[in-house]
Every structure is written in C-alpha cells, then in structure tokens.
Amino acid sequence: MPDHKAHILVTDDEKAIRNTLKDILEFENYKVSTAESGKEALEFILNKKVDLMLLDIKMQGMDGIETLKQIREEGHKFPVIMISGHGNIEIAVEATKTGAYDFLEKPPDLNRLLIAVRNALSQKNLEKEYEQIKKKLPRITPIIGESKSIQKIKNLIDKVAPTKSRVLITGDNGTGKELVAKWIHEKSRRSGGPMIEVNCAAIPTDLLESELFGHEKGAFTGATDQRIGKFEQADGGTLFLDEIGDLGLDAQAKVLRALQESKITRIGGNKATHIDVRILAATNKDLEQEIADGNFREDLFHRINVIPIEVPALRDRRSDIPLIAEAFLSSLKEQDISFSKVSFTDDGLEALKSRDWSGNVRELQNAVERLGILAPDDKIDEDTVNSILSSKSMSGEKLDELANDILDFQEFKERAEKIFLIKRLEKNDWNITKTAEEIGIQRSHIYNKMNKYNIER
Incomplete structure (x- = not known):
C-alpha cells in the first residue's frame, strides 16, 4: 500500500498530461498537486511540503533540467522522477547527474510509473529513518582505554549523567576533561538540549560578565546590540565551565549567585531571567589549595564539587597508550588518504x-x-618514534640567527616573540595562568598570541 500522506507534485506544461497523471495517482490514494511550469513548481515548493515530484524535461521557459538544478541548489532533497517525450540516453544521463531519481518516457507505462513512484518514496523514507538514527548516535568520540582508572570513570559517568548533580572534573592539561563533560551531557536527560562551553581562562576579565550573563543594548560603550549570555544559551541543557579555577573573585561571586538563585540579570538590565541549567566544571588546579591561598571561594567550591571526577594523567595509565595511538591513526586515515598505508x-x-x-x-x-x-x-x-619525537622544538632557534637572516624589524620582533613565548610555556609545562603571571601579561593575551603565531603544545 502506498503512503497515503505522500504529497506528489506533477509539473508539466501539457494540461492533458498533468490531469492524467493526477487522476492515476489520486486513484492510488496519493495527495497530488500540479504546476504548469518550472517557475510555478519552484514557487510551490517554497511554501508547501513535497515528498516527490514528477517533472517534464521539455517545457516552455525553464526546462526540467534547469528546474531540477535549482531545486537541488536550494537544498530540497525529495526525489524527482523526470518524464520526457524525447527519451534518449544523453538526456537520461544528464538528468541522473543533476540529481534525478529515475527517468520515464512519455506516455509512461502505468505499472512502470507506479513502481517508480513507490520505489522513490520508499527510498525517501529509508533516508529519513537513517537521518533519525544518525541523530540518535553519539556525536562525540569515545573515551578510549581499558585500564582500571578509565573503567572507573566510565562507570561514574553512567551513574552521574542521569542525575541533576553538579560535577567537578579535575586533572592535568590534555587528559580529556572536556570529553568527560561531553559524555555526561550526552548520557543525561538533557542531551536533547544545548551544551554550552566556556573557557574561563580565555575570556578577558572585563568581558567575562557580559560573556556569561549577557547585556542589554547601550549597557556600556560598544554594546550596540543586546547579547544573550552563556547561562541563557544553555537554558534547558548543560553549561560547561572549563578552567573554572582561573575565574577572578568578582566573577566567582556572580556565578555563585546565579547557581544559588537559578536566575541571572543581563548587564544594563533590571529584569531577572530564570534559568534551568546543569553546571559541569573543570580545572587543572588544586582548588582546595587555591581556597587556602585566598584565590577561590570555598562556598562556590562546595556548590560545584557535588560529584568529583579526577581524570588520570596518561603516564598513570600507560596500558591505554597503544589503544589511543591506534585510534588516532585510524581517525587520520578516515580523514586523509595519505595516511592509508601508515601503521605502527x-x-x-x-x-x-x-x-x-x-x-x-x-x-x-x-x-x-x-x-x-x-x-x-x-x-x-x-x-622512528625516538628520532622524530626527540627533535628540537621551534624554541631552539637562536636569536642571533634570526638577526642575521631577517632584515625587517617587525618580522624579527614577531619571530622573537614567538620563540620567547614557546620557551616560557615549555618551562611552565604549558600552564597558561602560571606563564601569564611570570611574564606579566593577561591570560587572554597569551591565547591571542598563540592563535596569531599558530602555537600548539
């Protein structure tokens, strides 16, 4: 039985053909509309949902091939069956290349027509089901590893994710704290909502409040439009505060108040907005030591540290290293054919x-x-591993060599700045906050320089 809800648009400049096809398809319980030109068909599908189109190739004005091209350029994916009274291989090939599902000659054989229609609609339904399945599949990379510590984290994620509890994820830089947060969101009841990520260390202090809570138009110089903050963007979902240990005390106080009241007020506004947000936070700092040093609020710590998850350093789970390396290599092979023959x-x-x-x-x-x-x-x-991974880094470049090779002062200054920054970052094990404090600039400036000079760990 055909899908009674399927809507078919018959486009042909011959009225007799339109009416004949309409009668045949309506007898088969399809919903049928008609158009007498490519232009009329394009206007029709702008406002109406179409499941299938029967499209004549030879029409006055815009012909069928041109119409089909525009349909595909505008992003419409429904199947199109081309019909022509002048059938030949060349036309059929061109129609197929343009994106036609099938090609029929006039006058179409009744059985051939109905089979083509049923097959096209069946394929459309299969593609729709496939898209729905794809949406349900995890959109994030798996947590790779079979060590006891990783199994413990996976079990914790399964237990914690369905709850509303706040989670504090700790661990060294590069251990995968963000991935743990993504999996908590993915397995939570909020997975259909947004997951908004904020790198607290990368936002300049003077912009942080606006970034988190938003602002009204005219709230301060440069606020030319209203801005919706990260808390509001995450409403109904999850807000991930990465590097929360780098928040200043003023910002900590405002975050604490938002968590206590489940409300925020945009800068320059006087209306409180209710928010329904689950907080996940991460840091590479020892927050209890930061509390003792007066750098972090104890009350905020207890708010975010309901469920602690510590992600182990890679050196503490060496048995996982081959699995992770092989997984990364497989991913490279999928993205770039030049890696296809590489193996460990x-x-x-x-x-x-x-x-x-x-x-x-x-x-x-x-x-x-x-x-x-x-x-x-x-x-x-x-x-290969020992020779390639033991090679000197960019920071080994000598300034006197630069002075001999470079004549332009601006280029010399930028190259020297890059070398200096890499050496300081390496000395501090790539701890951005520590490096910023040591060399006397803001964390945000370091991030900007790293982006400018394409510096990666």
Whole structure:
C-alpha cells in the first residue's frame, strides 16, 4: 500500500498530461498537486511540503533540467522522477547527474510509473529513518582505554549523567576533561538540549560578565546590540565551565549567585531571567589549595564539587597508550588518504608507552599525526618514534640567527616573540595562568598570541 500522506507534485506544461497523471495517482490514494511550469513548481515548493515530484524535461521557459538544478541548489532533497517525450540516453544521463531519481518516457507505462513512484518514496523514507538514527548516535568520540582508572570513570559517568548533580572534573592539561563533560551531557536527560562551553581562562576579565550573563543594548560603550549570555544559551541543557579555577573573585561571586538563585540579570538590565541549567566544571588546579591561598571561594567550591571526577594523567595509565595511538591513526586515515598505508609496529607502540607525555592525550594526538607524516616507509617503529619525537622544538632557534637572516624589524620582533613565548610555556609545562603571571601579561593575551603565531603544545 502506498503512503497515503505522500504529497506528489506533477509539473508539466501539457494540461492533458498533468490531469492524467493526477487522476492515476489520486486513484492510488496519493495527495497530488500540479504546476504548469518550472517557475510555478519552484514557487510551490517554497511554501508547501513535497515528498516527490514528477517533472517534464521539455517545457516552455525553464526546462526540467534547469528546474531540477535549482531545486537541488536550494537544498530540497525529495526525489524527482523526470518524464520526457524525447527519451534518449544523453538526456537520461544528464538528468541522473543533476540529481534525478529515475527517468520515464512519455506516455509512461502505468505499472512502470507506479513502481517508480513507490520505489522513490520508499527510498525517501529509508533516508529519513537513517537521518533519525544518525541523530540518535553519539556525536562525540569515545573515551578510549581499558585500564582500571578509565573503567572507573566510565562507570561514574553512567551513574552521574542521569542525575541533576553538579560535577567537578579535575586533572592535568590534555587528559580529556572536556570529553568527560561531553559524555555526561550526552548520557543525561538533557542531551536533547544545548551544551554550552566556556573557557574561563580565555575570556578577558572585563568581558567575562557580559560573556556569561549577557547585556542589554547601550549597557556600556560598544554594546550596540543586546547579547544573550552563556547561562541563557544553555537554558534547558548543560553549561560547561572549563578552567573554572582561573575565574577572578568578582566573577566567582556572580556565578555563585546565579547557581544559588537559578536566575541571572543581563548587564544594563533590571529584569531577572530564570534559568534551568546543569553546571559541569573543570580545572587543572588544586582548588582546595587555591581556597587556602585566598584565590577561590570555598562556598562556590562546595556548590560545584557535588560529584568529583579526577581524570588520570596518561603516564598513570600507560596500558591505554597503544589503544589511543591506534585510534588516532585510524581517525587520520578516515580523514586523509595519505595516511592509508601508515601503521605502527609493536616496538613503536612500546616506545610510545615508555614516554612520559606531560601533555597527556592531546600531546599524544599531535605526536601520532607528526609520526604519520614523517615516518619513513609508512612504518612507525621504535627508531622512528625516538628520532622524530626527540627533535628540537621551534624554541631552539637562536636569536642571533634570526638577526642575521631577517632584515625587517617587525618580522624579527614577531619571530622573537614567538620563540620567547614557546620557551616560557615549555618551562611552565604549558600552564597558561602560571606563564601569564611570570611574564606579566593577561591570560587572554597569551591565547591571542598563540592563535596569531599558530602555537600548539
């Protein structure tokens, strides 16, 4: 039985053909509309939902091929069956290349017509089901590892995710704290809502309040439009406050108040807005020590630390390193055919396990890509790992060499600035806050410089 809800648009400049096809399809319990030109058909589908189109190729004005091209350019994906009284292979091929589902000659055989219509609608339904299944599938990468510590984290995620409890995720830089947060959201009852991420360390202090709570038009110089803050954007979903240990005390007080009252007020506004937000937070700092040092509010700590999850450093779960490295290499192969023949040897994976990985999973990911590009004979063995990953970094470049090679002062200054910044970051194990304090600039300026000079750990 055909889908009684299916809506078919018959487009043909011959009235007799339109009416004949309409009568046949309505007899089969389809809903049928008609158009006598390509232009009329395009106008029709702007306002009406169409499941299938029968489209004549030879029409006055815009012909069928031109109409089909515009349908596809405008993003409409419903199947189109082309009909022509001048059928030949060339026309059929062109119609198929343009995106036609099938091609029928006039006058269409009744059985052939109905079979083509049923098949086209069946394919459309299958594609719709596939899209629905895709939406239900996890959109994030898995947490890779079989070590006891990772199994413990996966079990914690399963227990915590369905609740409303706030979670504080701790661990070194690059361990995967953000991935843990994403999985908590993905497995929660809020997964259909937004997950909004805020890197507290990357936002200048003077802009943080506006970023989190929003502002009204004219609230301050430069506020030319109303801005909806991250708390409001996350309403009905999850707000992930990454690097929360880098929030200033003033901002901490305002976040605490928002959590206590479940309300926020935009800068320059006088109306409180109710928010329904689950808070996940992450930091690489010891917040209890930060409290003792007067840098973090104890009351905010207790608000966000309902469920603590500590993500282990990669050196504390070395057995997972080969699994993670192989997964990263497989991902590269899917994205770029040039990696298709690259593979690890057993001693190459053992060599990766023996390294300390101060940058954790993020550093390993970058290393795998570098090894995949530079490995001789597409084999990543122990010698390859030791030679490529032990090479000197950019920071080893000498300033006197730059002075000899570069004549332009601005270029010299930027290259020297890049070298200096890399060396300071390496010295502080890529801790942005510590580096900013040491060299006397704001954290946000370091992030801007890293973006400008394409600096990665």
